[in-house]
Amino acid sequence: MSRPLSPTVAACPVPSTPTATVLLAHGGGGRLTHKLVDELFLPAFANPLLTPLHDGAVLDLGSARLAFSTDSFVVKPLFFPGGDIGSLAVYGTVNDLAMCGARPLALSAGYILEEGLGLETLTRVVASMAAAARRAGVAIVTGDTKVVDRGKGDQIFINTAGVGLIPPQVEIAPRRATVGDVILLSGDIARHGVTILSQREGLAFETTLESDAAPLADLVATLVATEPSALHVLRDPTRGGVATALCEIAAAAQVGVQIDERAVVVRDPVRGACEMLGLDPLYVANEGKLLAVVARDAADRLLEAMRKHPDGAEAARIGEIVAEHRGKVVMNSQIGARRVVEMMSGEQLPRIC
Amino acid sequence: MSRPLSPTVAACPVPSTPTATVLLAHGGGGRLTHKLVDELFLPAFANPLLTPLHDGAVLDLGSARLAFSTDSFVVKPLFFPGGDIGSLAVYGTVNDLAMCGARPLALSAGYILEEGLGLETLTRVVASMAAAARRAGVAIVTGDTKVVDRGKGDQIFINTAGVGLIPPQVEIAPRRATVGDVILLSGDIARHGVTILSQREGLAFETTLESDAAPLADLVATLVATEPSALHVLRDPTRGGVATALCEIAAAAQVGVQIDERAVVVRDPVRGACEMLGLDPLYVANEGKLLAVVARDAADRLLEAMRKHPDGAEAARIGEIVAEHRGKVVMNSQIGARRVVEMMSGEQLPRIC
Numbered sequence: 001m002s003r004p005l006s007p008t009v010a011a012c013p014v015p016s017t018p019t020a021t022v023l024l025a026h027g028g029g030g031r032l033t034h035k036l037v038d039e040l041f042l043p044a045f046a047n048p049l050l051t052p053l054h055d056g057a058v059l060d061l062g063s064a065r066l067a068f069s070t071d072s073f074v075v076k077p078l079f080f081p082g083g084d085i086g087s088l089a090v091y092g093t094v095n096d097l098a099m100c101g102a103r104p105l106a107l108s109a110g111y112i113l114e115e116g117l118g119l120e121t122l123t124r125v126v127a128s129m130a131a132a133a134r135r136a137g138v139a140i141v142t143g144d145t146k147v148v149d150r151g152k153g154d155q156i157f158i159n160t161a162g163v164g165l166i167p168p169q170v171e172i173a174p175r176r177a178t179v180g181d182v183i184l185l186s187g188d189i190a191r192h193g194v195t196i197l198s199q200r201e202g203l204a205f206e207t208t209l210e211s212d213a214a215p216l217a218d219l220v221a222t223l224v225a226t227e228p229s230a231l232h233v234l235r236d237p238t239r240g241g242v243a244t245a246l247c248e249i250a251a252a253a254q255v256g257v258q259i260d261e262r263a264v265v266v267r268d269p270v271r272g273a274c275e276m277l278g279l280d281p282l283y284v285a286n287e288g289k290l291l292a293v294v295a296r297d298a299a300d301r302l303l304e305a306m307r308k309h310p311d312g313a314e315a316a317r318i319g320e321i322v323a324e325h326r327g328k329v330v331m332n333s334q335i336g337a338r339r340v341v342e343m344m345s346g347e348q349l350p351r352i353c
Numbered sequence: 354m355s356r357p358l359s360p361t362v363a364a365c366p367v368p369s370t371p372t373a374t375v376l377l378a379h380g381g382g383g384r385l386t387h388k389l390v391d392e393l394f395l396p397a398f399a400n401p402l403l404t405p406l407h408d409g410a411v412l413d414l415g416s417a418r419l420a421f422s423t424d425s426f427v428v429k430p431l432f433f434p435g436g437d438i439g440s441l442a443v444y445g446t447v448n449d450l451a452m453c454g455a456r457p458l459a460l461s462a463g464y465i466l467e468e469g470l471g472l473e474t475l476t477r478v479v480a481s482m483a484a485a486a487r488r489a490g491v492a493i494v495t496g497d498t499k500v501v502d503r504g505k506g507d508q509i510f511i512n513t514a515g516v517g518l519i520p521p522q523v524e525i526a527p528r529r530a531t532v533g534d535v536i537l538l539s540g541d542i543a544r545h546g547v548t549i550l551s552q553r554e555g556l557a558f559e560t561t562l563e564s565d566a567a568p569l570a571d572l573v574a575t576l577v578a579t580e581p582s583a584l585h586v587l588r589d590p591t592r593g594g595v596a597t598a599l600c601e602i603a604a605a606a607q608v609g610v611q612i613d614e615r616a617v618v619v620r621d622p623v624r625g626a627c628e629m630l631g632l633d634p635l636y637v638a639n640e641g642k643l644l645a646v647v648a649r650d651a652a653d654r655l656l657e658a659m660r661k662h663p664d665g666a667e668a669a670r671i672g673e674i675v676a677e678h679r680g681k682v683v684m685n686s687q688i689g690a691r692r693v694v695e696m697m698s699g700e701q702l703p704r705i706c
Contacts, residue, residue, distance in 0.1 A: 022470040027500030044483040047492040057494035063416030070461035074499045108423035110512045117375040130397040139400040141410035146427045147380030154505040159463045161423055161514030
C-alpha cells in the first residue's frame, strides 16, 4: 500500500510555488502522489539504499536480505464490514513486505490518538490488530503512542512498519517485467474500496458489500515455494487500483502492458456500486489481492498454485507484457475495443486506507 | 523516545469503563502512558518477540541481531530554535536504535499531511530530515504519504521507524542494571523540552533557549568500541525526562537507583525557565542526551570516552545502582536532603516530540 521512494531521481527539485498547498489527491496514490514523491521526497532523500521496489526497500545485510516497509492508516470510518483500521494497518504492511517476496518477521505500531477518543474504541482496534497479526503470522514487537489535542486529529491514525526476510533466489522488482511475461491477478477487484465508500456518510447501498482485506504473505510464500525465480514482479493494487499498479510497472520496466477486461473479475454488487458512483473498478483500491508478473513458462504452474490457495481461488491470467506501446497499459475491453489505461489522475476515494 | 511494548504482561486486560477516554497525558510518557501500554497494548500483543528493551525490539536473525523501533512525531510548533519536526523525527528513531546499542542502518518515513498544508513547509521539513539523516549517518529508504481533510490533522505528523545492527558482545537491557553499577549522564538536561515550551503561543522568555536535539548513535558507537560488555543499560531520557527513565530502570531491574542532584547539570537559562513555569527539569524531555548504566570497573574509561566525544563533552557520573530501596529512585538534593523521585504522573508538556 505504500508509495515509497523509488530510485528515479527527478530533474526538477523544487516542487512548487510558495503558495501551493497539499491537496487530498496528494495522498491518493495517483499522479499527484507520484509528483510529490518524484519532485520532493526523492531529490531530498536520494541515497544508494533507495531500491527499485515500490512496496518496500531491500537491505542487504550480507548474511540475509531484509525487506523494510511502512504505511500510515487514516481510513474513515474506523470500522467497516470486513475489517477496521487495525486489521488494515496489519495487512497493509504485511502485504507490502510480501510484495518484496519477503516472509514478514515483525511489525511496529505507532498510534496518533485524538484527545477524547473512547478507550473502548482503542481497545477494539488493538484487539483487531492482534487478531490480524495472528492471522498473518507476524508479531507486533514495538510501538509508540502520541496524543494530540481534540480537533487536531481524527480519532486514530496508525502507522505500521515491518521487516521481513527475503528467501534466496527471490528477485522481485517492477523493472524485471519482461516482454513475454504473463500477468496473473489473484481474485476479483475493487471490493475493499467500494465497501469503505459505501460506509461513508450519506452513501448507503442496498447490497451487502464487505471488504476483502486479507494478508497476502502466505499466498506469496506458496508462489515462492513453487517457482521463486519465475516471480518477476508482485504488486498489491491498493490506492489507484489495478490500473495505477500496472501503469507503474509499465513505466518502471519500459515495457508494454496488455490486459483483457473480460479476465478481470468484478463481482456484481461491486460493479453495481461502482456504476452508481461513477467509479471505474480498475482504479478502486484493493487490500488482499495481488498482481504477479511471471515468466511465461512457469505461468500455468504458478496460476495453479495460486488457485489451490484459499486466498487465490479465483486467480486468473489477465494479460501479458508486450514489446509494443512501451510505458503504456492497453486494455482489450468487453466490447472488443482497445483503450489506453492511464494512471489515476485525481483522488477517487480519499482516506480509503 | 518511544515507549514500546515491554514484556511485563499485566494482570488486568480490560483497561477502563466504556466511557473512559484518551487524555493528553496518555501520550506524555508518564504513569498514564505506562498504564495504557501495560493494560491495553501488552495483553493484546503479548508474543515471544516482545523484548525487555524499552526503546526498541531486538530480532535475532541467526546471523545478525537487528534492532527495530518506531516513533511518531506531533511536535508543536513544527519549527523551533535548534530543530524542527523533521530533524526530531530522524534523531528520535536513530536514538531509540542507539539505545539498543545498535548502529542505525535505515529509516522509513510516514507522513500524515493535513489538506491545505503549504508545500513550502513540507519542503523545509523534508530538507531538514535529509540533513539530519546525513548527520546521523543513516539512509531514509522507504516512505508513505497520506493526506487527511482540513481540520482532521495538524499540518504534519511524521512517523519514522528504523532498523539497526547490534554489534557482537553488546547486551543492553534495563534489567541488566546491577548493584554496584555506575550511572553516567552525557550532558546537561531539559534544554529540548523547555525550548519547545518557550515557543508555544503566549509564552516568551527573554533568554535565548535552543533545543539540543542530536543523534546519539556515534556517541554510542564510541562507548561500544571502548567496552561493549560493560554497557548494561542505555536510555535517552525523552518524554518524562531523566526522572521517569531512571524510575523505569529501577522497576525493570528491581534495583535501587541513587542519584546526586548536584551532579545533574541544568544550564542557568533552562533552570530559570523551569522555575518560571513551575517545572522540575528532572521531568522535562530531552532528545540528544543519554543515560548509561555501566559496570563500575569500566566507568572511568567510559566516562573519559564520552567526554572526548563532542556529544558527551559535559558527561558526568550522576549516581549508582544500590541494593537499598529496590524499585525506587532516591536523590540526594542540593541542600543535602534525600527524596524519592517518582515517575511523572501527569502531562507536563504535551506534544513535545
